[in-house]
Amino acid sequence: MSRLARHGWCVATALLVPWLVLAAPAPLTLAGVPPAWPVLWLLPWALVDGPLSGALAGVGLGLVLDGLQLGPITQIPALGLLGWWWGRLGRQGPPIERSFNLGLLALLGTALLGGSLILQRLLLGSWVPGEGPPSPALHTWLAQTLLTALLAPLLCSLQLLLWRQQAQGGRS
Template sequence: MNRLARHGWCLATALVVPWLVLASPGPLKLAGVAPAWPVLWLLPWALVDGPLSGALAGAGLGLLLDGLHLGPITEIPALALLGWWWGRLGRQGPPIERSFNLGLLALLGTALLGASLILQGLLLGWSAAEAWLPAPALHTWLAQTLLTGLLAPLLCSLQLLLWRQQTSGGRG
């Protein structure tokens, strides 16, 4: 890991994600579905710290979150891939700063994460009667994607600003 991991409190913020998943604050839900908290944390981390750190942070966060539930479905591959992709975007070209860009990246990331989870469920051969009913899965996927895309401009902008100050030697 690069620059952000040197600041222990930045790395410790990853522990807030499982807490938010478990706490699931009611006012931040859409139709009973919470946003994709790992996406909202990983996006600014990867943009600031690069592809290797983003992939490792995504894999670590996936391990933490997979420990919260039983079953063979995992978030690790999707989060590691997203961390790597967003890290590459952060290293190439001008820095991503606009709220619209952050919202769009979070929306795409959440859609990919949800699609990964649904695809794993289908590949494992679970029938619709067991766990993956098409209507609830689609409802959860769409609501989580929309809500994460709407929250990302505010939450990710704040994290991006704070973490860029830390890595540039601002406060510290």
């Protein structure tokens, strides 16, 4: 069992992600686009708990979020890959603590997640590149990437501090 999963309230914070996706608080949007809430939750989790726990948390979060929407497009592969990658980064070298690093990792993660969704739309034929510019998809991708990167230093650093304390202290 992972260090963070021993604390029930840490796992329960994952339930905030679908709620925030559905609620889409207006003050936390950019041009009507919310941040990538799964990225903002998964990044500190994987950095603290490692690659296996990060990948499993990403897949689980992807399953829950895919259940909220209709259609064949899925977030599971991208979130699982991000959880594994960030978990490896958290295990190797010095701990990631700087706000700039968290913002950059969130920017890259959101770009990868949005890019995988756009690629799936292309492969499934629901959007054809020759039929005009994909401005709504690109607008959403760029706005979500920028907003997530701007929110990550604040939100992820708070979660990172709290979860590292919980993982090391063993208190519940």
